Amino acid sequence: MRVGLIINPIAGAGGPLALHGSDAYQAGAELPAWAAQRAEEALRALMVSCQPEWVCGAGAMGEDLLYALGIKPKVLGRRCWPSSAQQTHEIAEQMLAQDLTLLLFVGGDGTARDVLDAVGEALPVLGIPAGVKLQSACFGVSPRAAGTLAASYLSSHARVSESREVLDLDEGALGQGRVQAQLYGQLRVPVDAKRLLQGRKSRSEAGDAVDAAQLAASLLPQLRQGLHLIGPGSTTWALKKALKLDGSLIGVDVVLDGALWLRDATEAQLWELARQRQPRLWLTAIGGQGHVLGRGNAPLSPRVLQALGRAALTLLITPRKLQALGGVPLRVDCGSAAVDALYAGPVRAMTGPREQAMLRLVAA
């Protein structure tokens, strides 16, 4: 049994810089560790019960990690840095001829689209979440979950897979103030009986905007005073709209006494603020997926979250969004198990004026 592995080594690197993707990331001499770390978490979970033969991309695209884990893989392509989407595409294409049982890729929505272009539905694939944007329905809810799902798929006799959506941010809708994903196609993904796969991000419905606006209006008195970090998403954007701010739909904005102080702040800027002052943090969950941390809000790094503390968090979620989650728990997957544990547990979420829901944040 052979398993393929493609790591997009710069996946997630743009997040802390508030770049909303890593295409614009200017690679330095040093390799970012994030994607390899996420891949390692997944592989360790997989290898608890499964020892397949490995086929991987050269160098940082898989070879280095597998060697570090004591595995000698078959290597495709040539070592080169920085890597590009073109390389992901080429290696994925070569994977088609490798008689694979499953192809694992490490990255975000952009990587999923590269894999989709090369592989289509010819091969079962599974995404290990490491990108900045993770709206597609082909990723595990966390690297560990992806590894566990891969192992159970590989060790089952039936090996049932299903088609799930590949989505990426719709830039056109973003310009009109809506966070909306565009559908690019489908990948064949192992069938998940234990909710280890994240759902595709669901679109916010029109009625949702009304609910969010009512909720935002009821919170205005609190927002007009003090320092606030307001995260991305259409629900939290209602806060920015209620304050009449030219805020970012997909970034973390800093608001001081009701005025926009920093739009689309970087991790470094948030770290300074979190260390020196005591801002409140306003977040929502991603519709359809339930992630509160670790999806689309990369500037909120583990050290920023640690400094802010759990008490700073106010969670907003509209009733329709909650309903669309269909009992999926809210998840935190910020990249540090310790910080995830700090934020995990029962949480009060604002769902409307004078309405709250007691929900549970779970470390993914």
Added chain:
Amino acid sequence: MENISAHRFTDGKPNLRRYQQARWDEPLIFELSQPGERAILLPELEPGMESATHDALQQLPTGMRRATAPALPELSQNRVLRHYLRLSQENLGADLNVDVGQGTCTMKYNPKINEQVARDARMSELHPLQDESTVQGILQVMHAMEQVICEVSGMDAVSLQPRSGSQAIYANIAMMRAWFESRGEGEQRDEIITTIFSHPSDAACAKVLGYKVITLYPDADGYPDLDAMKAAVGPRTAALIITNPEDTGIFNPRIAEFVAAAHAVGALACYDQANANGLLGITRAREAGFDLCHFNLHKTFATPHACGGPAVGACAVTAELAPFLPRPRVVKEAGERYRIDQGEAQSIGKVAAFMGTASIVLRAYAWVMNLGAEGLREVAEIAVLNNNYMMSQLLKIEGLSAPYAAGKRRIEQVRYSWAELCAATGVSSGDIGLRAADYGTHYWTSHHPYVVPEPATIEPTEAYSRADLDEFVQIMARVAQEARSTPELVLTAPHHCPTKRVKDEYLEDPKRWAITWRAWQRKLAEHGSAV
């Protein structure tokens, strides 16, 4: 189409019915109106009568007299009767269909003898302003019914004044607020905790009374999350209001721990007993530690539902909360005499005029006295048996599931999910309900939000026979089969009913509907043919 002879009990079980609802193309009654036409012609006044009575209208204060006569339809009596009989035939009424699909409403047979009792002149001709010495009979009945509710709930005092279940919930929350105010904690305690599968009126009434509402969601097994409850309570908590079993039909075995968590922070615990039909004579609010509860007489106690007639919600409380009950109250005095007491100063006051709906109390009392204590318990046992039999049959249908608590029995209802069928065929639970009407049965999905995807709530009470239940199961199985073989048939249903599918967006657009003739005329004038 199958042979019609195959539609009746050919193998000891009912087969699918061929059903066609009447369709009358009946105009609105205002459109039938003919100027000058009358149902009843009153005789001319005899000479002398007019001078004896003078002009009665002149005795009314000027400000209360209409300047113009009301614009009522003018029809002969037989045309009025034909009109309403035809409309009634275009309806899936309670006495026409097996309405177990109207789950969580506790549809059960309303025995006709109780209607006869309530329509007896000794009840129907009473007036609430009569002197209490002349209404001793109904006061005795109301007092006795309060004792019945005390016994069923374990509580100390009862008010039958609220005219609906939601009004009883409102009254209970108002009592809790008054109780906290009497202790100087009214301002501090501004939060009420409930669960997403509890009766939705619990959250709604709390909000109307100014409280913040905190909703608990189910854990993986479908029980309300106890850890979330413990995390939610605090010095601001006024009360827990919870239904048990919830609308999933799952009984919360840790209910006493929820009550204890509320009491631990000085909050009250209020039991919404909208789903009490499977619990009569088996569990009681008092033993679970609750301070207040309410029952819907139109559900559990077999009186007609509201919307089809006035209802009664019964509030039951501990002695500590009794001074806050709505007033007036019925008080028993020495010598079997009953008195209408204006109640305590701490009372929350009136939630309905006079004593509430006395004739409904009489119907419920007649039902209870017919059954006796053992009979009430048997009601619960049969309701639970029917529900679990039905669940075993319904879950044989491919594409239908009962989320949560897999393998466990339910109490008196189940919230099912058609999510699998919907994913496979595109046919939603709402579509199934519309197609079920083609087989002559009523069906309801669930309250919003749909926490259970593509929900259906089925509650077969004690009033239905096994043959009734089998018939309903067959209808569901047939519609599910149609969803796979001929989905268009289901997606365009109903086909055998007088009203075709109404687009939801029309219902959301006030320009497109009116509930009175006058509003319809006005909207027609304003919006023209778009209506």
